[in-house]
Amino acid sequence: MSGGAVVIVLPGADPESVRRALVARGLWPVRLERTGRVAFRLESHGSRVDLDALERLEGVERVLAPPSTTPRLDAQPPIVRIAGRPVGIGQRPLIVAGPCAVESEERLLAIARRLSTMGVPLLRGGAFKPRTSPYAFRGHGPRALRWLADVARDCGMGVVTEALSELDVDAVAEVADIVQIGSRNMHDHALLRAVGATGRPILLKRGMAATIDEWLASAECALLSGAPFVLPCERGIRGFDPSTRNVLDVGAIALLTARGLPVLADPSHAAGRRDLVLPLARAALAAGAVGLIVEVHDAPEHALSDGPQALDPDELGLLLRELERAGAIRPARPPEVREELSP
Numbered sequence: 001m002s003g004g005a006v007v008i009v010l011p012g013a014d015p016e017s018v019r020r021a022l023v024a025r026g027l028w029p030v031r032l033e034r035t036g037r038v039a040f041r042l043e044s045h046g047s048r049v050d051l052d053a054l055e056r057l058e059g060v061e062r063v064l065a066p067p068s069t070t071p072r073l074d075a076q077p078p079i080v081r082i083a084g085r086p087v088g089i090g091q092r093p094l095i096v097a098g099p100c101a102v103e104s105e106e107r108l109l110a111i112a113r114r115l116s117t118m119g120v121p122l123l124r125g126g127a128f129k130p131r132t133s134p135y136a137f138r139g140h141g142p143r144a145l146r147w148l149a150d151v152a153r154d155c156g157m158g159v160v161t162e163a164l165s166e167l168d169v170d171a172v173a174e175v176a177d178i179v180q181i182g183s184r185n186m187h188d189h190a191l192l193r194a195v196g197a198t199g200r201p202i203l204l205k206r207g208m209a210a211t212i213d214e215w216l217a218s219a220e221c222a223l224l225s226g227a228p229f230v231l232p233c234e235r236g237i238r239g240f241d242p243s244t245r246n247v248l249d250v251g252a253i254a255l256l257t258a259r260g261l262p263v264l265a266d267p268s269h270a271a272g273r274r275d276l277v278l279p280l281a282r283a284a285l286a287a288g289a290v291g292l293i294v295e296v297h298d299a300p301e302h303a304l305s306d307g308p309q310a311l312d313p314d315e316l317g318l319l320l321r322e323l324e325r326a327g328a329i330r331p332a333r334p335p336e337v338r339e340e341l342s343p
């Protein structure tokens with residue numbers, strides 16, 4: 001954004017002609033005058049322009065870039081640790097997998113056992129589900145958090161689970177290695193502050209209609225409230241075409257990566273259908289995503305939520321092998337070693 005930038009007028013130049021040139025570019029300049037020098041501060045909501053181009057305007061001495069609106073995010077370390085593993089640009093991609101919702105302890109255990117043998121380090125699963133319809137399954141709540149904690153411990157995995165309301169934050173923070181904030185709540189700064197205050201890191205899904213600036217502002221809010229780090233997650237934005245559930249914004253992944261920010265990708269919610277999860281996962285990793293969060297269910301046709309996009313554990317195994325072969329991820333354990341270990 002050009003908002004907040006300051007355009008300093010060259011001594012002796014005509015400030016009014018500089019002002020007109022700025023207005024002609026769709027900007028909203030506010031005149032500042034100090035010790036005989038004139039400058040214009042560009043208010044936000046003006047158009048986006050290249051600051052270098054402004055510096056080349058006649059009568060302009062210099063353009064001061066606006067201060068960053070996300071200083072804490074800018075200062076976030078490039079490599080963070082989640083459940084003991086380094087995560088960041090250039091690190092081995094993080095794989096998070098599990099069901100959309102925690103449906104029962106037995107089912108979760110069956111899924112997690114398969115995932116842990118594939119070397120998946122983090123188990124996902126919602127105890128509190130944000131659903132579009134109020135009649136849809138809303139999750140098993142606090143008891144599902146207990147199942148998650150027990151199953152993850154038994155399988156040696158970390159936990160990713162969503163906090164839906166300020167009321168659940170403490171209970172969720174107790175079991176989650178990283179607390180998920182869902183797409184529908186990305187703008188809920190009160191919830192972000194409450195999770196931030198627990199000192200837990202946050203996996204921040206992008207709002208389905210949120211701009212990148214809004215998304216990063218929410219990340220900044222969580223950091224300001226005490227979160228040790230925030231991992232933004234691109235999960236697809238709403239488009240006009242219902243052929244896919246959402247539109248995976250690969251450009252956003254590339255842009256954040258170029259800014260040095262690690263970003264996770266969720267090909268499952270972006271696609272809405274299991275056959276597209278692998279190609280979107282490939283695209284996300286190619287654009288620079290530091291990892292994937294993938295929905296996996298042992299009987300997707302019976303899943304209580306998001307069945308059409310869930311892979312079964314075998315399909316996840318194929319996806320991981322395919323990504324390994326393509327060099328997008330390194331194998332969890334070299335396959336030959338696994339063969340030698342099997343009886």
Ligand code: PEP
Nearest residue numbers: 100182183184205235269
């Ligand atoms: C989920 O991860 O199951 C979920 C509800 O995701 P999102 O908030 O991205 O829709």
Ligand code: MN
Nearest residue numbers: 100295305306
């Ligand atoms: Mn889901």
